[in-house]
Amino acid sequence: MPNRSESSARQLNGPAMIQRYMTPRQVAELLQVNEKTVRIMVLRGEIAAIRLRGPRSAIRISEGALADFLWSRRSASS
Secondary structure, three states: OOOHHHHHHHHHHOOOOOOOEEOHHHHHHHHOOOHHHHHHHHHHOOOOOEEOOOOOOOEEEEHHHHHHHHHHHHHHHO
């Protein structure tokens, strides 16, 4: 039986191993918050993200990680 993150990824993209990754700016636009807020949530570990190598160490957030974050917020407010 798939775990919640696998099923979240499947709902958004089909197979769990194929996911779309977004920048903090894209996530901020979806959540209607400031980009800095998203970066702070990533630093706190509230939203899982990966860091790409390079001079700017770019951050990417998968749709599955965003779905998990939103699911945890929904559960916390219930």
